[in-house]
Amino acid sequence: MASALPLGDPAPSDGLLPATAAVGAHDRAFSVYLHVPFCRVRCGYCDFNTYTATELRGAKQSDYASEAVLEIQHSARILAASGVPARPASTVFFGGGTPTLLPAADLVKMLDAVRAEHTLAPGAEITTEANPDSVDRDYLQTLKDAGFTRVSFGMQSAVPHVLATLERTHDPARVPLVVRWAREVGLDVSVDLIYGTPGESLDDWRASLEHAIAQQPDHLSAYSLIVEDGTKLARQIRRGEVAQPDEDLQADMYELADELLAAAGYDWYEVSNWARGVEHRSEHNLAYWRSNDWWGIGPGAHSHVGGVRWWNVKHPAAYAERVQAGLSPAAGRETLSAEVREFERVLLLARIREGIPVASLRASGRLAVAALIADELIDARAAIAGRVELTLRGRLLADAVVRRLLDDDETATAEV
Known part of the structure; x- marks a missing residue:
């Protein structure tokens, strides 16, 4: 944490x-x-x-x-x-x-x-x-x-x-x-x-x-x-x-x-x-x-349930005071917008071996795939099979890959 x-x-x-x-x-x-x-x-x-x-x-x-x-x-x-x-x-x-x-x-x-x-x-x-x-x-x-x-x-x-x-x-x-x-x-x-x-x-x-x-x-x-x-x-x-x-x-x-x-x-x-x-x-x-649900227990712990994210008070003494009084130890929270949830979905799924289904990307992301293949950042065979999967070079530049998958339509079209 x-x-x-x-x-x-x-x-x-x-x-x-x-x-x-x-x-x-x-x-x-x-x-x-x-x-x-x-x-x-x-x-x-x-x-x-x-x-x-x-x-x-x-x-x-x-x-x-x-x-x-x-x-x-x-x-x-x-x-x-x-x-x-x-x-x-x-x-x-x-x-x-x-x-x-x-x-x-x-x-x-x-x-x-x-x-x-x-x-x-x-x-x-x-x-x-x-x-x-x-x-x-x-x-x-x-x-x-x-x-x-x-x-x-x-x-x-x-x-x-x-x-x-x-x-x-x-x-x-x-x-x-x-x-x-x-x-x-x-x-x-x-x-x-x-x-x-x-x-x-x-x-x-x-x-x-x-x-x-x-x-x-x-x-x-x-x-x-x-x-x-x-x-x-x-x-x-x-x-x-x-x-x-x-x-x-x-x-x-x-x-x-x-x-x-x-x-x-x-x-x-x-x-x-x-x-x-x-x-x-x-x-x-x-x-x-995979952006599933989890409850984080303890001081400073973060939780996420259905697009709602919250975090507990940091210090163990403040945490103890809250839970002993029967109060939630949460210090703050946010409800994620659809835009933020999509950003985080792409950001997180891009990191794992199975990657992201190409069909689940927005139009701009789908248009970026060809250029990412040409730059040897994603695997061509996986892309043909319908998935965005990082190459070794892509893993080293994962944040850049995500930015391009989330680019706006005009920028993605120019890259292709």
């Missing part, structure tokens, strides 16, 4: 949604995101809504699971009162922060509340993020026994000096151990990497990729480092203490990742994500990219 909340209208204290939120709900899957906003230390590059022990101002980690349960109960009541049809949660995702800073029993308590209030779909994907130094085998066994299906380890890098720049505290040698424990208890494993850290060479990145691949995870994410305003890293770059990430080097790193992962049997299914087969894709992330 980003540190800055967007502009929007004030959210009603009762949390009730407009009638439009229920339209077409039966055609959309429902997911739950649970934000655990606690970290042992704050990494210099991170702008997520997280808090260390000294920043809690009266909020208690030990109370958090019970507070989250109150919002889970609130979510079920509000959906029913707003006329949104009940649907079982097809995915549940614990993110942060570091969810596994809490006792395993707290994560189980929150999952049990989701199960009680919303039910879980058969075969529901249930994931938690974890730092390699925040779990042991018993912890992972407790999660598996409670119904968790997947764990996503924040490896980020296997190179000590890169981890030091990112201010990650775990020992890279622990990654194989936690992956083995997760395998032993029966959890699917994802590994998250970051590339383009100041001072990271292409050889450093190769070493991290090879170390990650050697663990044979089911799923791997690789995200380019983005320097966000207000972070410690941004201040260090502004003062000249570390170098600005090199975009050309980041492109080379992405191409290397795609090459090595493909050779190891991983297929890309979203610009920054690869999996060993369709069954190991992150269904929760796909729910976002």
Whole structure:
């Protein structure tokens, strides 16, 4: 969850949604995101809504699971009162922060509340993020026994000096151990990497990729480092203490990742994500990219139901005060216009392997397809089959592809 909340209208204290939120709900899957906003230390590059022990101002980690349960109960009541049809949660995702800073029993308590209030779909994907130094085998066994299906380890890098720049505290040698424990208890494993850290060479990145691949995870994410305003890293770059990430080097790193992962049997299914087969894709992330419905639980968490988007108050103390008083923790919300929903549909679907049906694009977007093929940004065979699917070059320039698909009629005609 980003540190800055967007502009929007004030959210009603009762949390009730407009009638439009229920339209077409039966055609959309429902997911739950649970934000655990606690970290042992704050990494210099991170702008997520997280808090260390000294920043809690009266909020208690030990109370958090019970507070989250109150919002889970609130979510079920509000959906029913707003006329949104009940649907079982097809995915549940614990993110942060570091969810596994809490006792395993707290994560189980929150999952049990989701199960009680919303039910879980058969075969529901249930994931938690974890730092390699925040779990042991018993912890992972407790999660598996409670119904968790997947764990996503924040490896980020296997190179000590890169981890030091990112201010990650775990020992890279622990990654194989936690992956083995997760395998032993029966959890699917994802590994998250970051590339383009100041001072990271292409050889450093190769070493991290090879170390990650050697663990044979089911799923791997690789995200380019983005320097966000207000972070410690941004201040260090502004003062000249570390170098600005090199975009050309980041492109080379992405191409290397795609090459090595493909050779190891991983297929890309979203610009920054690869999996060993369709069954190991992150269904929760796909729910976002497909603009399905989800309720975000916790401080700063965002939700989306039927074109209505809202976000909770940021600080854990303010969040606790709201939910304990029986009020909605939402700070603001917006009802998306048809134009914005179309923009976001194209923006998000363009990132995934299956892409966008050409027939679903507006006339300007359909006219842009030929030029995008000529520029080797979308796959010609997929386009003939009726889909816009990014090439490797297109993945590197995904934002530019989206802009052209959304161009006005006159500009798109000129491009063709």
